[in-house]
Amino acid sequence: MNSMKKLFSVPFICFILCGTIVPMGVIAYYGLTDREGLFTLKNIMEIATVDHAKALGMSLLLSFLATTICLILAFPLGLILKDSKLGKKGFMVFLFILPMWMNFVLRTMAWQVLLEKNGILGGLGIINTPTAVVLGMVYDYLPFMVLPIYNALVKIDNSVIEAAYDLGADYKRVLFKIIVPLSVPGIVSGITMVFVPSLTTFAISNMLGGGKVNLIGNIIEQEFTASANWNLGSGLSLVMMIFIVISMALIEKFDRNGEGNMI
Amino acid sequence: MALIELINLSKSYDGEKVLDEFDLSIKENEFITLLGPSGCGKTTTLRILGGFTKPDTGRVLFQGEDITQLSPNKRQINTVFQKYALFPHMNIAENIAFGMKISGKTQSYINDKIKYALKLVNLSGFEKRSVDSLSGGQQQRIAIARAIVNEPRVLLLDEPLGALDLKLRQEMQYELIRLKNELGITFLYVTHDQEEALTMSDKVVVMNKGYIQQMGTPEQIYNEPENAFVADFIGDSNIVDGIMMEDRVVKIFDHIFPCIDEGFGKKKPVDVVIRPEDIIIGKVGEGIMDGEITSNVFIGVHHEMCIEAGGFEWVAQNTKSYPVGTKVSIDVLPENIQIMNKPQSEDEEAISLEEVLGEENIGEDNE
Ligand SMILES: Nc1ncnc2c1ncn2[C@@H]1O[C@H](COP(=O)(O)OP(=O)(O)OP(=O)(O)O)[C@@H](O)[C@H]1O
Ligand SMILES: [Mg+2]
Secondary structure, eight states, X not given: OHHHHHHHHHHHXXXXXXXXXXXXXXXXXXXXXXXXXXXXXXXXXXXXXXXXXXXXXXXXXXXXXHXXXXXXXXXHHHHHHHHSOHHHHHHHHHHHHGGGGSOHHHHHHXXXXXXXXXXXXXXXXXTTSHHHHHHHHHXXXXXXXXXXXXXXXXXXXXXXXXXXXXXXXXXXXXXXXXXXXXXXXXXXXXXXXXXXXXXXXXXXXXXXXXXXXXOHHHHHHHHHTTSOOHHHHHHHHHHHHHHHHHHHHHHHHHOTTOOSOOX | OEEEEEEEEEEEETTEEEEEXXXXXXXXXXXXXXXXXXXXXXHHHHHXXXXXXXXXEEEEEETTEEOTXXXXXXXXXXXXXXXXXXXXXXXXXXXXXXXXXXXXXXXXXXXXXXXXXXXXXXXXXXXXXXXXXSOHHHHHXXXXXXXXXXXXXXXXXXXXXXXXXXXXXXXXXXXXXXXXXXXXXXXXXXXXXXXXXXXXXXXXXEEETTEEEEEEOHHXXXXXXXXXXXXXXXXXXXXXXXXXXXXXXXXXXXXXXXXOOOOSOSSEEEEEEEOGGGEXXXXXTTSSEEEEEEEEEEOSSSEEEEEEETTEEEEEEESXXXXXXXXXXXXXXXXXXXXXXXXXXXXXHXXXXXXXXXXXXXXXXXX
């Protein structure tokens, strides 16, 4: 029995080794050494330069905006989906998930074409601005917010909601005292799943920001490709990882239930 | 005047009639129990009264005012749900405080009430516990506590003691009745435990398939079941075919039994109900029919015995035990024989609307 269990765990151990520990080690190695292979903190400290700090700040700001907008859109949507009739429910969820199955680059490119000077929505004049980047983030990652929130909402037992009404609660109170607290685990995973990819993206800012909106993701990408400076790229990646861990810890503070559906 | 009137309620789910022209009137401070088999529409009736389900037709009156369309939070009614429905993200004290906070009670009043209610349901000191950490029976009692602290005009209880053991159930039955008398709350109680219904209620409503089968005091329901369904559902009964030969004479399995019923006509087929405890067991030849004991089980105070007589297995209860195989006779006192008309059709199984309303009106005129 025990040896069977050990046997089953072999693939996972391999995965963790090859997929997590080794790459992390390599990044940490590059990030903490210079081109000669000597230990240095210079790559880490690079984040303090004006350009890099500005990019990081911009990344944090835009992904915060995108996450907030997604949350504001997804929560009411989840409520509507929860209350709609059974057959319609599945179909509506399907409609919102559908774009997820389309290629990510294609989806973003579509917005590029739409927002371009000569595009259908060119009149808005938002191409190559932070607004366009946020729009792209929201469009690309909204389903990742909708799904966990919807799942948390449908899991709420209707009789609990009825009990709240029974005890005299009006809709506002039911919403804020019952529904929202009970969907916190879904909200937390939704936030995680939108915030983290938004923070690290470079494709969206490349296509919709036209090089004018420089996010930390773009800078890291350039270090690896154009500048071929793996050490600096890895160093900045490490810094970003720290930021993600900090934001996750902050979000987790709100997850009173602590059901462990983080990341 | 009646506090609550349910008038002509009908409800169907997927074309299936769950309630059919259901009428019920509840007086202030009355303890009414809905009793019936699973799926007969008890919960549906409560949900309509609580405001969670809208009837297809019919009206709900509260003090003469139509509240059929009123939302649940505006009704002076609280419910103890069959599925408890406690708030999983709140501790026990927060659960109980929920309704009182909404009605704007002071914190010290709320704290006192929580203490009082927890004591009442035998769970003192559980304030800080989480819902998850409670057993089913404990959750059920918290659900009762959460409802009663609001002192509603009407309390709806959907099998509120179903998850409790016998002793605790009896304790809680006693507490609920005390509560009703102390606070003057009107109770509408749902159960499928007939003993509970008979011991607690002022009035029992026996339901089947969305119809009221019989409505009356526990004594009436037990002693004078109006049809075979009620007789069968309330307590153990021997329900046999008989022929009413003339007034006060019924023939059962070719044996003549004297009884006290009149007005059924001559040579009329009827249903005869005889309670097990009313069967008198005697020596062969002493009673009306002779038979043989075929089984004997001790069920507490009594021995429950089956007696094969006239081709029917009679169930009899007696404090005296007769071994299996004993030849005995059976006899029944005339007043213990209950004669009922055979139902002509399914519709007649339910007592007709007029009859119910007629009785209600008479009862009210007298007051
Ligand atoms: N929301 C619903 N949708 C479809 N059918 C329903 C719904 N609610 C109740 N029913 C049906 O209506 C009938 C009566 O249900 P109800 O819950 O009133 O029974 P009950 O008397 O409370 O039974 P129990 O003693 O098992 O609780 C059942 O056949 C049930 O399947
Ligand atoms: Mg029920």
